Amino acid sequence: MSSEHSTHSRNPRSFPYELRTFPSRLAEGKVPEEVAAWQQAVSLGFHGDATSAEEAAKYVASEEVDGRMCTGAYLKDSAAPAGAWGIEYPVATYAYHRKGLNVGAGTLLPVHQITAVTVRPSHRRRGLLRAMMGSDLAQAKAAGIPIAALTASEATIYGRFGFGVATHACDIEVTVKGGLEFIVPAAASQGVVEIADPTVVRDLHDGIFARVHGASYGSIGRHDMYRLSSSGQGNYGALDPVKNIRAALHYDAEGAVDGYVTYKPVQDSGRSAVEIVDLLAATDAAYLALWNFLGSLDLIDVVKWGMAPVVDPLEWAMAAKRLYKRTGTEDHLWLRILDTPGALAAREYAVDGQVAIHVGDPLGHASGIFRIEIVHGKATVTRCPEDGSVTAGLSMGVSELSSLYLGGVSARTLQAAGRIREEEAGAVADFDSLFAASVSPHCLTSF
Template sequence: MSIERTATHQRSPRSFPYELRTFPSRVVDGEVPDEVAKWQQAVSLGFHGNSTGTGEETRTYATGEQVDGRMSTGAYLKDAAAPAGAWGIDYPVATYAYHRKTLNVGGGTLLPVHQITAVTVRPSHRRRGLLRAMMGSDLAQAKAAGISIAALTASEATIYGRFGFGVATDACDIEVSVKGGLEFIVPAAAAQGMVEIADAVVVRDLHNEIFARVHTATYGSIGRQDMYRLSASGQGNYGSMDPVKNIRAALHYDATGTVDGYVTYKPTDDHTRPTVEIVDLLAATDDAYLALWNYLGSLDLIDVITWGMAPVVDPLEWSMAAKRLYKRTATEDHLWLRILDTPGALAARAYAADGSVTLHVGDPLGHASGIFRITVVHGKATVTRCPEDGSVPFGLSMGVSELSSLYLGGVSARTLQAAGRVREEEQGAVAEFDTLFATKESPHCLTSF
């Protein structure tokens, strides 16, 4: 069918012919408002999902998002009509959303964080400033609300650096050869407590409690959205609410009989190399972690276990008698952070040593820029904003993207200096910074959003 575009269908010649609207994702009297349903369809389009934007599926999405307190933004054409046969102007041409949870920054602190998600721009509306408009407005409002840090997990690697985001954690894809079982250097360490099979649906009800314990115990962890209860148990996920076939679950019980971890998994279709893929693995203790892997290594007729969320520094690798049977097949950026309030963010995290360093931070959006003196006493920092009139020397210069990457200690200032991204203005400042920001453990995030 040929669809002709008449003069009345031409888009406005103005440089930004769009209106940004923000609304809560919610269910009202058992129904999903039309603006929410159409927004969901636009997101599904951007991520190539199977969502139809109607019926029970849409209600499930909106219900979980209401639990999360998700706020959705859409960019809508204004003063224009859609061409005949195309989606109408009540469908957004770009989408963006946020919810707020917490980030584990060490020392028992769960810092409120602004989590950005569902970012799409329709291909026919690219390079018109839509993402910059949505991101700029949202970050400014988040800072005004007193949030120190924004976060996201990126589908593409080169989009968000220009907005001040920096990679803060990585995740590893691993393959563990288990043919004949896993052999541990200290077998007793992998045999604490008890592991038993459960129906996968049980995980849906256990998830929030177990994750809360993992989140509190894991440096670099960020809060999970409500949908994880369903995805971890194979009950559906964004893109499709079809249940996952052949999903299995095992629970770990500690010495008191309390569940402190679980794994859900499924076999793959690779018949040349029998493989089980981990869907989700949460362990609140070291004992639970190794015991669940011991269980996986005992599965009959399986050669390989794969997992896409393994930590960069994995105790499993160092527990195995044959370390070479543990293979990283990929390492990819995972959690991206963006500092909005430099004094607030730096004062919130824990520090490994006492000392002082002064930084010059550049921020093209202006939220985090300035000269700041960090003074750490007994592991707690006092952060002072200094005059920018040349009266205060500073030891290091960096952008907000670099400071955001350094924030959790997943990379050192020395490494970023070697990469040309951090400049040492006073001799010894890089070493002093790395001493202050060193961490006892590598940050690990088990949440994608």
């Protein structure tokens, strides 16, 4: 996430800042002053409430679980004007933690997750984001992390750093007045759904998400705060429990919990509505059963959800498909390949074949000519000489390759958009046949 709007590099001699990186962790049960000042700068960037000492301690305890590392840009060799925040407060912030990305075939690829990116309005256009991003991506590459990732608050910032949109999330409204009718009722009636206290979800979250994450192509690891936000027990900006949140659990045939939904009533211009806070289902049966439950809520006209997949089984399970409406679709997970051979060799492929691509990367991490040979669904990626002896069938930037990586968009579409170039006839079709995914990638994590 980012509050930065625009950056332009200046002469390094005019860069009056020092970048410092430190862990978000408690020291003898207290929040270190450096971490507390960094947190206040993040709250400023996202227009949040000033963080109290008690809140700061809870945030840091959660971030310590994730291994969050914080970077701040600090003024050096100068003093703040009288009355202004002192130089102990960073003028720009940046953080990362590392989890796994589901790239198919049971593989959770290590990924560098970037968050908390802000630049103070009075210090914009001075190359701060470029300095923080450039340094951090270089260190991630050196550490052997093949891909970086983020979810962006603004849409036009990160392409310039080589990030590309890899998944989307849909806002949906499902009309449930009178209940949901399913084409195959038995498919939505497996197992049992029962009401639970939301605090139970807090304790169940990690185990259920691990199952969902392991089975969901395009899923990325969640940070520890999700245990609280999913159960309405607090989130960044407000740690007070949500009083009107409700929870329901799905039990499979053996009586084990394999899914849940948390929801709350919302205002909706004359209609009675509930909004899904979080929905995790480890099986298709649990997913439809939880929606069947939501459709049975009395006095409710509409159920809303802001994290629905682009391709949703619910839409095709409902007898009245027109009662399922997408009210918006937005870019969600952005990826940035750092190690082209490592990233491409890690994901699964549906068919065998080969293609050669040329990748341009202004930061140099992923650039080169690469021959991709796939045998039995596994890729061998070879870096080729750039002396003219090897001709690439396709030319693209790292942002384009990062968008293509999970198969959420086709090379043909990006070619039509003017973003990739076919150097040899048939290369686009060859690439698409190799990179096509059997399921649409979907990510249920924001960070």
